[in-house]
Amino acid sequence: MKTQMLENGTVIDHLPAGTGLRCLDILKKQNIGEESIIIFINVPSNVLGKKDMIKLQNFYIDEKMATFLSLIAPHVTINIIHEHTVTKKVKPTLPDTIEGLIPCINSRCITNTEGYMTEYDIKSKQPVVLKCRYCEFEFTPD
Ligand SMILES: [Zn+2]
Known part of the structure; x- marks a missing residue:
């Protein structure tokens, strides 16, 4: 799969509509520069009806962070992008x-x-x- 906008980084997809900003607050504690964040609010989704989505340029979130996001967004999908190509897709599961x-x-x-x-x-x-x-x-x- 090719992505148009992101050369390298992370695409956080399938956030329920309205949770994107909350997720962004959590992500910002990871020292991601403001200039490298793109957020989409209320985009049409086949799975959720409407969804939010976050793209992080040149930043890769770790497994722990992915787990945190799944607290707020149970259906979250994390796509790791290298040179416009999804090289890894992660669907985190909640620990105990x-x-x-x-x-x-x-x-x-x-x-x-x-x-x-x-x-x-x-x-x-x-x-x-x-x-x-x-x-x-x-x-x-x-
Ligand atoms: Zn307490």
């Missing part, structure tokens, strides 16, 4: 536990007040429900 990046929604949790790295058990995968290991709050990231 997850660390870091997603802040706990409980403002009094010590991960927020003391800066501990967050740790969650994934209580449910459809929809995703996370349970904080520190304060035991349960919530759905969205």
Whole structure:
């Protein structure tokens, strides 16, 4: 498959419409330069009706990041592009536990007040429900 716009980088596809900006927030913590991000909002999709999509020029996301994205976008597909060609397609699956990046929604949790790295058990995968290991709050990231 040839892609027109991206020579090298990552295409994050099949994000549910409305989740693209949230995913972008998570990605920005990975020191991706603003100038190398292209985001598409509400593009027609055969699978989802409408979808969001993110292209990262000259940046490859790792497996951990792909897993994080699948918390918000269960159908996410990660395409790795080299010289306009998809060389790898990844459909991440959720693990049973997850660390870091997603802040706990409980403002009094010590991960927020003391800066501990967050740790969650994934209580449910459809929809995703996370349970904080520190304060035991349960919530759905969205
Ligand atoms: Zn917590």
